[in-house]
Amino acid sequence: MMESDPVPSSSPGFGTPAHSLRKSRPNALPTKTSILPILLPPSTLRPVAFRTFTRKHNLTISSSALQALSTFVGKNCGSGWREDGLAERVLDEVAKSWKKAGGGVIVDEGKGASLRAILHTMESNMSGGRVVSGKHTSTDEAPSITTNTAQGSKYSKKEPPSPTLVPPEDRNITGDLDVNLHPRHWIRVVDAFDMPRLTYNADKKYFEVARSKPTLFPPSSHKSTLFRDRYNVVHQRLLRHESFHSSSGPSSGISRQYSSSATNQGYRLTPIANLLGRNGTSHLILGLLSISPTGDLTLSDLSGSIALDLRHARMVPENGAWLAPGMFVLVDGIYEEENIRGSTLGGNSGVGGAIGGIFVGVSICGPPCERRETSLGLNSQQTGREVSSSGGLGWIDFLGVGSERARGPRMRQIEAQYLRGMHKGTKFGRRPRVAIMSEVNLDNMRILDALRKIFSNYNDLRLEERPIVFVLIGNFVQKAIINSSGQVGSIEYKEYFDALSLTLSEFPALLQHSTFVFVPGDNDPWSSAFSSGAASIVPRHAISELFTSRVKRAFAMANTNLDSTQSSEPPGEAIWTSNPSRLSLFGPVHDIAIFRDDISNRLRRSAVGFSDDTNLTVAENMKVTAKETGVPETSEQPGSNLASTTLFARKLVKSILDQGNMSPFPLASRPVLWDYVSSLQLYPLPTALILADPEALPFCITYEGCHVINPGKLVPEGELSHVRWVEYDVLKNRGKVKHERF
Template identity: 25%
Template structure:
């Protein structure tokens, strides 16, 4: 049964703790200690905490009294220490029970490797009043469209407020509806950046929208600003013209995965279950032990199975991998050089050519029995793949994208048997304690095209703005501390996506999204690893806020097949190539 976390106010828990710890064991609870207990009990026992709390407090008190140096005052520091000791005891006990976790082969299959498509992810609604997720429920499609923005907004708002509180500078955002009548006052707003029906920039939150003036705005660098992103803006509101004059703008601060999970009460949003801390620790230990496991990433846009040079390159690669087969191979589309569309001519239908491409891949794989028997294969579709290409003609369509149709999969399934996954785009892989997010999308190009041009920044970069010629030439000289351009672009891309907490932070006119599956595009909590196959972006291999970001790029460049080797145990990624 799924245990959803709840938020227990300390004042509600105080009478129960007083009876159990003070009257029974003579311990005096402090406010910070009570807050730590409330946080732990709410996340561990959920709505049924009243039925479970007395045995837990007895165990807690016994563990507290094991160390006489702690005294009788229960404070926050020592509460965390006791909870850590209790957790360690549970782990030791779990290891000694029948040796059930001594061999990773005894673990359930879903703990070792599980590919979760978007259609398998349940939607867990977010309650912004309680600042927690509720039980999964069925919601009508019109309501889902309305919830798309509000869910993103409230999750981002609460995440930003947690970040401010952790820095010791708590504050509140001003709702747009509260601007009315407050002339010449300074405000900090969290809102959705959009273009209104007058063609003017505006900010929108659940309470309303307001036109903004960005002529004097200086945004935080190393981020993209585009219609559909949620931003924090500071400025002055003037009742004349009812315009908010923005002086500075930035993205909401990112949050590490472990901090998000702690705030959610260790709720697994992908599988809509409660995370078992003890089991996660054991899975992580097993994951580290299997340091020889590797995942091969084959980039997109040039893995065209209708071209002979791709077959030659793959045969060369598979021959190399046959000596020491990897744990998995992830292939990103498109798998056809042209969009698969219906034809009315006498030429061979593109669907037939598409199917033959996969049949040729099956013939190649039959030459490598060790690879076939030991390796899992995952295929993530691209824009040219059916059936989405029938309507989009190879252009960007609605996210997420459905798996490849069964029309083309029969022969390859016979060769690979059970070790094949026809994934959606995007999808998630649960590997022991890790969550790996896979997506094939040319995101960088879209971000660049729709990036907002701020007049204050543009004028400062204008070489004809009245500066002396010598000063401008000095600006062209590279600063020794300046990052390489490709690395700077890579960081900008990753920071924008992870700070937004969404893989497609655009308005629907730029990148439409299926209302019923928008929750599957969320990057909250941040995944352990983000594998973004983007052929318009430089290759990625960096870490931001604890999230490993990788871009394998294009598969074939000239006569070289380029691929990436990802080692989950160490989270290292190595780029290699094969000449053919």
Template identity: 25%
Template sequence: MSVRVKSSVISCFKMHGLSLRSDATKYLSEILSTLNEREQEDWLERIVETVRKQPLTSALLKKDLIEAAVEECKQGDDDENDNVFNIISSFSLPRFTFNQEQKKFLRDSKPVNLHGNADVKTALFLDRYTLLHQRTSRHNLFTPPVQGSTLDSKTTKFQLKSVEFLLGSTAKIGELIVLGMLTQIKEGKYFLEDPTGAVELDLSKAQFHKGFFTENSFVLAEGWYEDEVFHVNGLGFPPPEPADVSRSFFGSLNFFGGPLPTCAKSSAKLAALEESNQDAMFVLLSDIWLDQVRVREKLATLFLGYSEMPPTCFIFCGNFSSAPYGHNHIKTLQESFKLLADMICEHPYLAENSKFVFVPGPQDPGPASILPRPPIPACITDYITQRVPSAVFTTNPCRIQYCSQEIVVFREDIIMKMCRNSIKFPDSRTEIPKNFMKSVVCQAHLSPLPLHVSPVYWSYDNALRIYPLPDLIVFGDKYDPYTVTTAGCIGTNTGSFSKNSYSFKVYYPSNKTVEDSQIED
């Protein structure tokens, strides 16, 4: 038994406020000593997380508890081959809150009520703030210099201040940076709000960085404070954080959801499977009006073209009808999905080897235009799910885990709403996709808009958070198609298949590229 391994085991558990009996330490050290250093770290993190899920009666852990945790982790490891492809509903995602004292994310296992009370709404914005604050405070610009180190002459360090610090000052203070949420407490006057209070803003001389600055978005405001007013010189977003940096702080914790006990990125088996399948591809379409004969003809051409080399998955986003919701809407959709099922079944090889994922659009049948939206009701989709077993109707947004890659699909006409509600419009129309993608990534949220503009179920706001950043975000927006990469996260908009000359996108996981495609006449 290596002394180094034993020391690592003891220190890892001690970091989580736990300790092991001598026989448990010996048992775990002997098991881990057969692995390389990286695998030892991954296994230790997984074992500790598994132990923490148990109802512990003491911080001193016995050998039988460690044995059970190891067996559970082994079982999860064996199941990885069966979890190459998972579709994850918004209503099944794990809930994590950042603990300021322990400096880590803790899983919230409290029961969730769809229609939460006012405390849930307060927690919604508080959780968004704490997530962004812990991310921002770790950034190189805001971390305090190490004592004894020599800073580069070009390196400038800043210090985040709270609103409470401003309100408690009686004299003029300059060169301040505050992280807070933009609000209109009084009509026509903008305020910056954080958990400690709210201060009025003077934006008359503010220089806006790139992005859409809307109410309820979190910003970094730089300026000076005097006479109970914060005079802003510059307004920007919290800096983004690549996914690998986020995971370096929080280990293999599975934020994304799904059946895997740990993050898919930490699985060497899934990474190997992904690398071995160089032909994997995802076909992405949005606004598929199945009630239009011309659209069905183009889909038939699409299926025929892919019949010999089936994609890993077809992702179809609504709306699935060209007509607005009416008294014949349900019947029309039922007939349309029957025709689509028959079209797919004409190509048995395609139906057997490809997944078909359906994400509802804003005008598809559902309880209300509140996010996240449940799947299209089963009474409409029964026929296609029976004929095509690989067809899955899921929520909006939804998540897809393919091997070690994480994909988020979001069907909403969000760019138009962002443009209408932004304090300052981008200087050029060509910059709109870059500004939008930066806003989403920096806010770590798919819909950083006021709740009266983009309603969200307060209890399920975590379904729209994107932290750590996924590999790909698919936006099904009627805006023009685009593909933008920010902080290592690819954002692509499919555009409207039915209105945009039958164009769509194809994503290749092997090299993480998105290709523009079109079905020509």
């Protein structure tokens, strides 16, 4: 009776105890204690929020988010938010939920994860100002993957790819489930038009997603935004260089003997507008090389422009890179007002226009490159490359495959476990390799014989030794696709790919166990119909499905004989992607950029010439760490053809990577779609760059941790029975030039 009595008597006459004898249920939740809400000002909560979000979780909280949190804490924690430590515990749970949802480093509504949704979920699970453990619902979702065969991208059906959210197909993969997946499950081909459209916010020093809808006919303001963003990215990257730190001297940057602007506090940049009234003084300027309407070489930054005299300037390092209009350069020199030319180039208009006088350059160089680990805030000395607390852009998802902080550690664990299983021979013992072929001119019958030789070599190997990805890069025809007399038309172009499908059908084992990626060139449809073989607009779309149906049918026929129940390996597929595009493996761990362009010829035509100076030394931090694979190092003797080829490759690589952009040219020489310019960005540096330039000889060179590969022409001119391509080892981040006769 006493157990069923809700309020037992405590009278001594009945001999009952002073407390209730109810039996508590083991799974019962604690009674929800009522909290008297208070009005908590954001300024009062700011110290606790700074200690929890910034110091503990390396997050930055905005003013609007602080206002929302102060309202939430005041309502749900009441007067005990400080004395009982309730606020700090609640804020800690909010920070963990924000990071788990893949939010950015700046906690703000609308930037990545939803703070409002996190607070709404947490409020229903609070009791007495505390979050009830075990009741907090997970935001993980079941995977729902669909394959976009046109672009080769895999995204969830429930939500589109977001630049700051973890792709939902990987959210619920925990434990050993993702480890047991075949490594080809982690391959993503990202089309240039599917990449996040990021713009750099100079005030917040952070990348933001462009909110405007992309279009092929944007307003004219987007054109100026294009170069402003490029300048801001290079500028913030330059200021993080050790040569511009006050704690380090200039000896580690540009050689002191060639810089008159060096001080004991490091280098300092001078805006062009600040040159007015400072005649005869030395300055270091970061600006954009350009040609004025009068034909003079000018230097421009966000504050103005000035005429540039490089007749006596010397490059650092000597002959180390090409510097052409459209590139950003560092110029150390002297400002002269109203010099002997007498031209003011628009008058002394000051800020916003061209200023009078001329800037006489003494030394010039490109902005020093920054390693990928530095840009992302990775500590390469630690195991697993954990993200350090020193800053960086680790929270930004540049490709739509997950950010370094959100997915990098887990993906590296999966890669490490896969490697251990591969060495033991118990799991997919297939080392990730990529076979890269460029200038695959299908209208040349010798090309099909060369491809048949390459595929035959790999088909004779064991499955463990075959590449998991084959990259075929255009131009797929030698002449532009134009429906006119004497030119190749659409019917002939389709027949060329039909012939390729017959060649591929001879090797069903490769089609079943590999991914084939096709990247177009300037001569491929449909842009070539308007450019007539000239430089077309980039990025450019993938080749239309009108021409690729037979190739896809060959893969479908090969996969019908594949027993998918015996292996977790996905079937082989053909992916037609844009130019440029990205190939990702294990999320953000391996990022391979692919770009087809005749870039070396364009650089040599438009580069600025300098006087030779054999006594000019190379600054230590500007040296290129290069390795020519496939050729003995002892054969690189001064004056030999091999040495000149290697120097040419180093010069080409340094020219591109220092600019952080695949197309650092004026829009007149290389047109660019203004709203998709972020797809051309090489910041942070990818792990590898496939720079398919058929006019340059094949090479494999590493510069600042980025491995640059040029496969050259598949069949060199004058060598009709010789085929060459590059085999790239993803895990070693090294490529090797392969040669065969057929």
